[in-house]
Structure formats: structure tokens, C-alpha cells
Amino acid sequence: MEKLIEVTNLAYTYRAGAGNAVTALSGINMEVYRGEFLAITGQNGSGKSTLARHFNGLLTPDRGEVFVEGIPITDKKRIADIRKAVGMVFQNPDNQLVSSIVEEDVAFGPENLGLAPEVIRNRVDWALKTLNIESLRLESPNNLSEGQKQLVAIAGVLAMKPECIVLDEPTAHLDPRSRREVLENVTRLNRNEGITIILLTHFMNEVVFCDRMIIMDMGKIIITGTPQDVFNKEADIVRLGLDFPVAARIASGLRAKGLILPESIIDAEELVNQLCLLK
Ligand SMILES: Nc1ncnc2c1ncn2[C@@H]1O[C@H](COP(=O)(O)OP(=O)(O)O)[C@@H](O)[C@H]1O
Ligand SMILES: [Mg+2]
Incomplete structure (x- = not known):
């Protein structure tokens, strides 16, 4: 598998040198593979956002290195290429929406890439259609x-045709539906368009469809x-103050009542299938 992002021995401290310095990251080694759906979880303050902001050079390392498609994010001449490859969606869509009409908003990113008007129009059409918000x-x-605002914000990033989209707790302000x-x-976007997805979340129900997950702590x-x-490492999850996906919790409760269910159940569909098999 090809590495899209590589992080080696990354450390980052806010207000370094000051009396109130906060070491937000230390000794981080990780990679993101092209085409995967990676979830990054961990409690509030565990360093998820700080790590993610290194993926497109919004922050640069105090120690260690971060490469995007082999380019070090500290290479100032290549920062435009890095930002083109890795798009960011934040928690609050209001901070990301700049225009008073949706289609203009979605066009904003591609316009900044200096694309021709008809290319921009095609990309806006494609992004709106792909997210079913035409x-x-x-x-x-x-x-x-x-x-809907969050989908528009995602469309704006999608219209730049990035290799990878990083979403920093994009559902934190949303109702369940x-x-x-x-x-x-x-x-x-991951399965059909082949876009690499990095989802930061502390909702464990959101990680059940990812290929791989990372848990951060301090x-x-x-x-x-x-x-x-x-989720088979029950003790670790509990120790870290994290939750289990609902389906995993229900399966565990049913197991305690004597039903024979596999340990691997984490999503609702699989739970239903396994329960049907029992009959
Ligand atoms: N702008 C900032 N200035 C100072 N400290 C910060 C700043 N942003 C985050 N931190 C601190 O860095 C640590 C990691 O925070 P963050 O990366 O936001 O974690 P998460 O996204 O997992 O909630 C926390 O201790 C947090 O208080
Ligand atoms: Mg955060």
C-alpha cells in the first residue's frame, strides 16, 4: 500500500518556552495509506486536532517530520501542492462558508486554484451531485x-478534487439524523470516489465503517x-474513558445473558445478521 502521508517522531508544543507551554503531541509515528478510511479518536484534548493540522501544513512540527506525497510540509515552495492534496473540513461549518449562495461557496476553492470558469462549473456540479445537494x-x-451546511462545506473541499479529506469532528454540532x-x-466519497478519508471523532459509532483506527491519549x-x-481490547477502551459502538455494547450485554455471539460485532447490521443466525 502506498503512503499518502507519513509522520515520523512528531512533537508539537503550544507556547513553547513560555511558563504555560502545553506539549500537545510527542513521539508520533504514523502513516496514512492512499485510498483508506482512517479514524482518529481519543478524548477531548488528546491531540487529534493538533495532529490533523500538520497534515496540510496549518501547523509545522517542533520536532520530527510530516510528508505529504513525499513532500515535507515545511517546504514552503510546495505548500500549495500540499493544500491541494489534503483538504480540511472543520467542526463548525459557519467558519468555513464564505459566500451568500451555495454554488458560489462551493466554487470558492476551485476559483482559488485558478481553474478555467467551465472547469470550475463542472466541478461545482459534480461536488453538489456527489453529495446529493443539487x-x-x-x-x-x-x-x-x-x-446541510456541513455538506456544503464538504462540497467546497471536494470541488478542489483533493486526494485526501480530513474531517475534524464534522458531526459534533449535528442532530443524529x-x-x-x-x-x-x-x-x-471513500468507497466510490477513492478519496482518502481521515475522520477525527470521539463518537465510537462513527468509526465502525473505517478501515483502520488510531486512538490517542495525552x-x-x-x-x-x-x-x-x-474493540476487542475491552480493558483498554474502558481505561481510556472511551465508549463502545452501540452494537458492540448490545452484543456484549447479550453475551452476558448467555447468547453465543462472535466478539467481532461492532455494527448494527452485523448484529442483526448474527441474531438471525441464532434462530
Ligand atoms: N491554540 C492552542 N493554544 C494552546 N493550547 C492548545 C491550543 N490548541 C490546543 N491546545 C492544547 O493542546 C492539547 C491538544 O489539543 P487538541 O489537539 O485540540 O486535542 P483534541 O482535538 O483531541 O481535542 C490540549 O491540551 C489543548 O488544551
Ligand atoms: Mg479537536
Whole structure:
């Protein structure tokens, strides 16, 4: 598998040298493979956002190195290439929406890439269609729900055709239904469009569809693996104050009541299938 992002021995401290310095990351080694869906989880303050901001050079390392497609993010001459390869979506879409009409908003990124008008138009059409929000094209973002705004923000990044989209807790402000809609769209971008996805989240239900997950604690990576592997390490998850996916919790409760269910159940569909097999 080809490495899209590589992080070696990364450390980062906010307000370095000051009395109130905070070491947010230390000794981080990781990679992101082209085409994968990676989830990064961990409690508030564990360093997820600080790490993610290194993936497109919003922050640069105090120690260690970060490479995107082999380019060090400290290479100032290549920062435009890095930002083109790795797009960012933040928690609050209001901070990302700049225009008063959805289609203009989605066009903003490609315009900044200096593309020809007809190319921009095609990309806006494609991004809106891919996320099933063509009907919002002429709306004002102010009139949209939080979930719709987040999809527009994602469309704006998608229209730049990045290799990779990093989403920093994109569903934190959303109701459960919008949350599901955003996640389904993100999963589809990965599976159908081949876009590498890095999803930062502390909702364990959101990681069940990822290929691989990383758990952070106090600025370090402490667990890496498939969701099935990770949720089998029950003691670790509890110790870290993290939650289990709902389906895994239900399966565990049913096992305690004597039902024979495999340990690997983490999503609802699989739970239903396994329960049906029992009959
Ligand atoms: N701009 C900042 N200035 C100072 N400290 C910060 C700043 N941003 C984050 N931190 C601190 O860095 C640590 C990691 O934070 P962060 O990367 O935001 O974690 P997460 O995204 O997992 O919640 C925390 O201790 C946090 O308080
Ligand atoms: Mg964060």
C-alpha cells in the first residue's frame, strides 16, 4: 500500500518556552495509506486536532517530520501542492462558508486554484451531485440546517478534487439524523470516489465503517488497528474513558445473558445478521 502521508517522531508544543507551554503531541509515528478510511479518536484534548493540522501544513512540527506525497510540509515552495492534496473540513461549518449562495461557496476553492470558469462549473456540479445537494444550489447557507451546511462545506473541499479529506469532528454540532447523512456521504466519497478519508471523532459509532483506527491519549498514539481488533481490547477502551459502538455494547450485554455471539460485532447490521443466525 502506498503512503499518502507519513509522520515520523512528531512533537508539537503550544507556547513553547513560555511558563504555560502545553506539549500537545510527542513521539508520533504514523502513516496514512492512499485510498483508506482512517479514524482518529481519543478524548477531548488528546491531540487529534493538533495532529490533523500538520497534515496540510496549518501547523509545522517542533520536532520530527510530516510528508505529504513525499513532500515535507515545511517546504514552503510546495505548500500549495500540499493544500491541494489534503483538504480540511472543520467542526463548525459557519467558519468555513464564505459566500451568500451555495454554488458560489462551493466554487470558492476551485476559483482559488485558478481553474478555467467551465472547469470550475463542472466541478461545482459534480461536488453538489456527489453529495446529493443539487437542490440547495441557489440557497443561502444562512437558511440551511447545520447538517446541510456541513455538506456544503464538504462540497467546497471536494470541488478542489483533493486526494485526501480530513474531517475534524464534522458531526459534533449535528442532530443524529444529519450526523448519519454526513457520515454516509463521507463513506461514499471513500468507497466510490477513492478519496482518502481521515475522520477525527470521539463518537465510537462513527468509526465502525473505517478501515483502520488510531486512538490517542495525552498527545500520543496508543492503539492502532482495525475497529474489530480495537474493540476487542475491552480493558483498554474502558481505561481510556472511551465508549463502545452501540452494537458492540448490545452484543456484549447479550453475551452476558448467555447468547453465543462472535466478539467481532461492532455494527448494527452485523448484529442483526448474527441474531438471525441464532434462530
Ligand atoms: N491554540 C492552542 N493554544 C494552546 N493550547 C492548545 C491550543 N490548541 C490546543 N491546545 C492544547 O493542546 C492539547 C491538544 O489539543 P487538541 O489537539 O485540540 O486535542 P483534541 O482535538 O483531541 O481535542 C490540549 O491540551 C489543548 O488544551
Ligand atoms: Mg479537536
